[in-house]
Amino acid sequence: MEMLLKSEVRTLVQGQEAEKQNLLSQSLVNLNSILMKLVALVAVLLLCVESIILFVGVISRYVFHSPIFWSDEAATLIFIWLTMFGAVLALDRNEHMRLTAIVSKLSDSKKALFETYSMLIVLLFLSCILVPSYEHVIEQMFITSPALEIPDGYRTLAIFTGVVLMMVSAMARLSKIANARQLLLCLLFITAVGSLFWWLTPVWQAMGNYNLLVFFVLLIGFSVLGAVPIAFSFGIGTLSYILSVTDSPLMIVVGRLDEGVSHAVxxxxxxxxxxxxxxxxxxxxxxxxxxxxxxxxxxxxxxxxxxxxxxxxxxxxxxxxxxxxxxxxxxxxxxxxxxxxxxxxxxxxxxxxxxxxxxxxxxxxxxxxxxxxxxxxxxxxxxxxxxxxxxxxxxxxxxxxxxxxxxxxxxxxxxxxxxxxxxxxxxxxxxxxxxxxxxxxxxxxxxxxxxxxxxxxxxxxxxxxxxxxxxxxxKRIYGMLVEAVSLSGAILLIIGMATAMAWALTxxxxxxxxxxxxxxxxxxxxxxxxxxxxxxxxxxxxxxxxxxxxxxxxxxxxxxxxxxxxxxxxxxxxxxxxxxxxxxxxxxxxxxxxxxxxxxxxxxxxxxxxxxxxxxxxxxxxxxxxxxxxxxxx
Incomplete structure (x- = not known):
């Protein structure tokens, strides 16, 4: 009788814990849903404002011969916020460019396992650059734009904001697609690989440029084949190389990302x-x-x-x-x-x-x-x-x-x-x-x-x-504008990450x-x-x-x-x-x-x-x- 009572109590406690987890998961999904609707609205407005500013600049310069000197700075400021919000939407909508030809042939359970692995890699990368992206904002606050005369940190704040929002989106997606077993397996695998790379640091440094094959061919190749979005595959390869082989701070990745997505063209x-x-x-x-x-x-x-x-x-x-x-x-x-x-x-x-x-x-x-x-x-x-x-x-x-x-x-x-x-x-x-x-x-x-x-x-x-x-x-206008922002963010994030990767190779x-x-x-x-x-x-x-x-x-x-x-x-x-x-x-x-x-x-x-x-x-x-x-x- 006593054993039966203990069993019932244990079952009740487990049920309550599962209910709490489900409640927490649902709360996270609901929060993410609200945030993404807000991000989509702001991003569409930014796209429209960007278009208006540049068009007015053309008319003012070519028709009235009176250039608007602040228009380029305003467009650049809006652009990086548009890029990061687009990247956030692309992650939430699962529209980042990635190779799924191999994973798509697997069973549903294995697909879910690789999707869990993919989101954990995304979260790992974002976690690593969260603090550096904030430090980058603080550093850029000391630089003032010549025309608008505002701190450049307001522009680079977009990167930090985008990182935070993408982390929320990735966690919400994980809560929907991953069960405890899949999450544990992927965490153990990533931890084991990370520990191995750290343990072999002297070996990577002794290999000279041959270590590039390990980080930029094998590591990135495995990530790409595992359906990790290409932008984040580039990012995790670059981070791993910097941590294992160089003495450069991680903020260099954020700086190169900023540089890569800030070309006016x-x-x-x-x-x-x-x-x-x-x-x-x-x-x-x-x-x-x-x-x-x-x-x-x-x-x-x-x-x-x-x-x-x-x-x-x-x-x-x-x-x-x-x-x-x-x-x-x-x-x-x-x-x-x-x-x-x-x-x-x-x-x-x-x-x-x-x-x-x-x-x-x-x-x-x-x-x-x-x-x-x-x-x-x-x-x-x-x-x-x-x-x-x-x-x-x-x-x-x-x-x-x-x-x-x-x-x-x-x-x-x-x-x-x-x-x-x-x-x-x-x-x-x-x-x-x-x-x-x-x-x-x-x-x-x-x-x-x-x-x-x-x-x-x-x-x-x-x-x-x-x-x-x-x-x-x-009725299709708003939806297609959101799609346009999402596609643009996916493309531009790849360019930013690849710029950081190209810096490491150079x-x-x-x-x-x-x-x-x-x-x-x-x-x-x-x-x-x-x-x-x-x-x-x-x-x-x-x-x-x-x-x-x-x-x-x-x-x-x-x-x-x-x-x-x-x-x-x-x-x-x-x-x-x-x-x-x-x-x-x-x-x-x-x-x-x-x-x-x-x-x-x-x-x-x-x-x-x-x-x-x-x-x-x-x-x-x-x-x-x-x-x-x-x-x-x-």
């Missing part, structure tokens, strides 16, 4: 993502597609040509490959399927067009190269058009070959009246890429500011068109060694270009474009320049090589994104995409060894 990233969101909401992207379908839909392979043209035009506006595909596929694919097109063939074509459109301005990768490698963004915008045209024509020829036996007798040719009507409706959208390019080339606005011209152009034209067509989806002496090795490759320019192509195809499949550029661009561009390779030409080669890697199965995450957007299984697309990718590889070699294609308009 990177302001273009959230603005162009904002522009892409408005393009979809306003219905202007759909109008372009409807026009091209009416013009070419009746010819053999015509709808494939429409897809190519749509990707070419939309890529020149949104600046994001995923946004490009998401803008085109939902509007075009239903009509193409009605006309008998193979969904798997369409997904393969969508994937291959995604691989080649990153050179079309205003591409986020073009902007990133300009920021981190010191290349003129205006020159990149001009030089990127012809390589994209060459690749598009090559893919179009491949489409024609595959469509030669297609029966088009049941497809009616649209009348001139219908074509003319759809053209007039699509004309404002068709003019937008030319407007953006003209503003940059003529010096009306910088590459950073030009997106704001596009934003206000779409707002004005879209609203006028809505009076007649009622096509603006007002101070180790690896940069000088790599440049010497690359410049002494047999074959001179040709050998260097061939090795670069192979290297960036691999990097594109593993890291995606922007982190690969931020990490290796500052190391390899000086080597290319030393060999006499034009910066714009080398940029085109690098971008196209990374695009091939990103969309080449089985590792390329872009390939799986294209399949997801097309709503088809990757298994059926796998064999169909290789023909297109082979054509693009041939065009890559042509562009690499015929520099004129990239530099003729410079």
């Amino acid at each position: 990177l302001l273009a990233i959230p603005l162009f993502v904002f522009l892409g969101a408005l393009l979809q909401i306003s219905g202007m992207a759909k109008n372009m597609i409807n026009f091209m379908a009416s013009l070419l839909g009746h010819v053999r392979g015509g709808l494939q040509f429409v897809l190519l043209g749509a990707m070419f035009l939309v890529s020149g506006i949104s600046g994001s490959k995923v946004a490009d595909m998401a803008a085109v596929a939902p509007a075009l694919f239903p009509e193409m399927k009605k006309r008998g097109e193979n969904p798997e063939e369409l997904a393969a074509l969508l994937s291959s067009t995604g691989a080649m459109t990153e050179t079309i301005p205003p591409s986020l990768v073009l902007i990133t190269i300009g920021a981190v490698c010191g290349v003129s963004i205006s020159a990149l915008f001009i030089g990127g058009v012809l390589p994209a045209v060459v690749c598009t024509l090559a893919i179009a020829f491949m489409c024609w070959l595959r469509a030669r036996k297609t029966d088009t007798s049941a497809i009616q040719k649209q009348s001139a009246k219908v074509i003319g009507k759809t053209f007039l409706i699509a004309l404002p959208a068709l003019l937008l890429p030319f407007l953006i390019r003209a503003c940059v080339v003529e010096g009306v606005a910088t590459a950073t500011e030009v997106a704001t011209i596009g934003i206000f152009y779409i707002i004005v034209v879209g609203f006028i068109a809505h009076l007649f067509q009622r096509q603006i989806e007002f 101070q180790s002496g690896f940069a000088a060694t790599l440049i010497e090795l690359m410049t002494n490759i047999p074959g001179g320019k040709i050998g260097f270009l061939l090795v670069s192509i192979v290297m960036f195809i691999l990097l594109g499949s593993l890291l995606e474009g922007i982190p690969a550029i931020v990490l290796f661009g500052p190391l390899l561009f000086p080597a290319a320049h030393a060999l006499g390779i034009n910066d714009v030409h080398y940029s085109m080669v690098v971008i196209l090589a990374m695009g091939l890697g990103l969309f080449a199965p089985p590792l390329g995450v872009g390939f799986y994104a294209a399949c997801a957007i097309s709503k088809v299984s990757p298994d059926g697309v796998f064999n169909k995409v290789w023909g297109y990718l082979l054509v693009l590889l041939l065009m890559l070699f042509v562009i690499a060894f015929v520099p004129w294609i990239s530099t003729v308009f410079l």
Whole structure:
């Protein structure tokens, strides 16, 4: 009787403890939910204010010849808060870039285990930089901005705030996905690995630069393969290296993160993502597609040509490959399927067009190269058009070959009246890429500011068109703006973390060694270009474009320049090589994104995409060894 009573008491106590834990977990989730709603609202407001400040600055300078001297400082201050709030939202929404190709094939229980491991790595990194980020704020308080005359600490406070909010979000996510067993297993594993690395500190120091393989290949590689977000994989590798090999303070990581996300030119990233969101909401992207379908839909392979043209035009506006595909596929694919097109063939074509459109301005990768490698963004915008045209024509020829036996007798040719009507409706959208390019080339606005011209152009034209067509989806506006902020934060956090990682690689002496090795490759320019192509195809499949550029661009561009390779030409080669890697199965995450957007299984697309990718590889070699294609308009 006594034993039964003790058992009941024990069960009651355990139940009360479990109830307390559940209550604590639910309270944390509720707190995080409230915080994220507030962060999203503030971030969207910051994005709108940022756009207004820059647009007013352009008008004041170019129209009234009276520059607003404080606008750049205000934009930079807002930008870092926008970046960190975007990174917070991306973590909460599970939208940080990461490699899930391996983890996604595991059972549900193992997926949960890796998700727990991922969040614990994120928490570990954030915990390590929490105090340094606060110290960075205090240090920057002694610096006063020249125009606004306020302490710079108010700007860097964004990093500390972002770290705190991300820690809350990560803990809330852990409380939802992890049970006690999974949490304990992952904690033991991380503790064991951390202890091993600390115990082997003398060994790492004795290895010289070979220790870079341990920290920046094995450690980061394991984190990436384990589905840890790429930004935090870079961060934990850099932290481990600094703690184990150098005497540098951890605040150096925060400082390099601050430096990495504070380039004024990177302001273009959230603005162009904002522009892409408005393009979809306003219905202007759909109008372009409807026009091209009416013009070419009746010819053999015509709808494939429409897809190519749509990707070419939309890529020149949104600046994001995923946004490009998401803008085109939902509007075009239903009509193409009605006309008998193979969904798997369409997904393969969508994937291959995604691989080649990153050179079309205003591409986020073009902007990133300009920021981190010191290349003129205006020159990149001009030089990127012809390589994209060459690749598009090559893919179009491949489409024609595959469509030669297609029966088009049941497809009616649209009348001139219908074509003319759809053209007039699509004309404002068709003019937008030319407007953006003209503003940059003529010096009306910088590459950073030009997106704001596009934003206000779409707002004005879209609203006028809505009076007649009622096509603006007002209910989607706020959600798409939150998505734009989240995507921007995910991209910019990678750039910041990769900047810290690049600093560690540079101070180790690896940069000088790599440049010497690359410049002494047999074959001179040709050998260097061939090795670069192979290297960036691999990097594109593993890291995606922007982190690969931020990490290796500052190391390899000086080597290319030393060999006499034009910066714009080398940029085109690098971008196209990374695009091939990103969309080449089985590792390329872009390939799986294209399949997801097309709503088809990757298994059926796998064999169909290789023909297109082979054509693009041939065009890559042509562009690499015929520099004129990239530099003729410079």
